[in-house]
Amino acid sequence: MVNVHHRYATVQGRRLFYREAGPSDAPTLVLLHGFPASSFMFRDLIPALADHYHVIAPDHLGFGLSDAPPVEEFEYTFDALTGLTKGLLDQLGVSRYAVYVQDYGAPIGWRLALNDPDAITAIITQNGNGYEAGFVPSFWAPIWDYHREQTPETEGAVRQALTLDAIKWQYVTGVPDETLVSPDTWHHDFALVSRPGNDRVQLALFLDYATNPPLYPHLHTYLRERRTPLLAVWGEGDEIFGPAGALAFADDLPGARIHLLEGGHFLLETALDEVTRLIKDFLGKS
Template identity: 50%
Template sequence: MKTLKNRTVTFFLSSLVAVTSTTAIAHEPSTSTQVFHRTVKVSGLDVFYREAGPKDAPTLLLLHGFPTSSHMFRNLIPALADKFHVVAPDYPGFGNSSAPSVQDFDYTFDNLANVVEQFTEEIGLTKYSIYVMDYGAPVGFRLAAKHPDRVDALIIQNGNAYAEGLDNEFWKPIKAYWKSRTKAQGDQLRSFLTIDATKWQYTHGVRDIEAISPDTWRHDQPLLDRPGNQEVQLALFYSYGSNPPLYPKWQKYFRKHQPPTLIVWGKNDEIFPAEGTHPYKRDLKNLEFHLLDTGHFALEEDGATIATLIRNFLGRQVDAGRQEQLPLGN
């Protein structure tokens, strides 16, 4: 009887240890790849951001495109967070950040860059690599050219810093709006803000449309459809005309500071076609170059490939750069 009792106690304790161990294992990934959804005040605005990874690891700042938000990085963030501190904000007027009216906020790329700059300072980012895509390129390149000492590396995905690639049919009505900001010209651009146009951005040029989740355009479109948001987007369509005159300044930054750069570009993109990639080779010496057989939102179809390329690239470039900065004897 005593032996049976001892066996019962032993079994109970063994089961308890097994359950405890299983519970610990189930919660363990949260210490490295858990994505947190946060909001910080910047100049009176709520700026929403996604954050993951150890804060003492190299930081990667992810800057989204139109018409989406940090949501475009929802899969990339946990894929990198075991090794990097990953931060992805939403600009004002996008995603979960404040969306004041055009009367209450100046929707220009200069101002978006100012908000992102203040955001990085508010959350204590002093050194980072930048992933730029679409609208993220003029925002990120403004930030990099102003603070080259803060930038470890660049990752460029379908975002221009050269005139090549901006002369196709897609850009003609937008360029007309730059020249004549009339109501009639603006109304012609409202077709870019419809569900069909948003879906087209995600599906055009992809290898397999069934690989693209409809959650993408169904996430973005209700935000575009918020009252007053079309006026926000028209203001930014107009402000995009301020970017090409800055291309020479950004190119000078590339030549002078030579940031290590990874290009991962969807070559079938009709908005930022592959013609826009090759000029980077003129100015950047430390350049890794990849054209991917997909469309505008390359992460949707080739996210795993891009994550691997980023891990390998930053592992070489950022780690090497930080070793160079260590004092003698370390």
């Protein structure tokens, strides 16, 4: 049995929840979740890795059990979420770490790497996009429309992503057997993003997502110059970030280890054992 600790820290005046496990003197792995999830998505991965690694998985501000101040009190941007993540790691005394990114965790992880390249020892990207090639147009078209113009119509279209049916769709699309995914997952996420005022938090981040693709050329330069070991482990049935997003990492990092697995956007729900094996093998060699 591995003990997983459930903790809070105050960073920049905001209370952040995080899960932590493993020996404090072991190499650190930071797990960064995506939309509309939280560190709950890593509930089974953390104990599977904590026998060899010091694992930290925070909830981003506005997600999970972290504070969710209204948009009038906090400007929700990916820059701001990155600053809070860095502040938490500083507070915990973590200066060198491998990072696992998924969905929203990717642009946060890319910013951490670009802001402090020496801090990152390895990268694991699980359906965490870093290339234009990864975007599946049918999913992203309403968000791009919202970036171009904020109207009741474009806002209404992106608000659909906050519904229970849309969140369930993220979990079950592309999986080999829908009955393998616990309904607890999408009901858990829906309850948290449905808190009063959280819809406006999510709209602010949908809008700020426009700042992420312009970072990609800088990320690609970083990968070419730093040669940071990278594992892309990808649910090939993901209809948000498609397999082309995983394969693209080899363009700038020919040594990247890329695995397309049967599964969807939340790959850990159906391929935990295989992902764990790939991560341990990758980190052990990296």
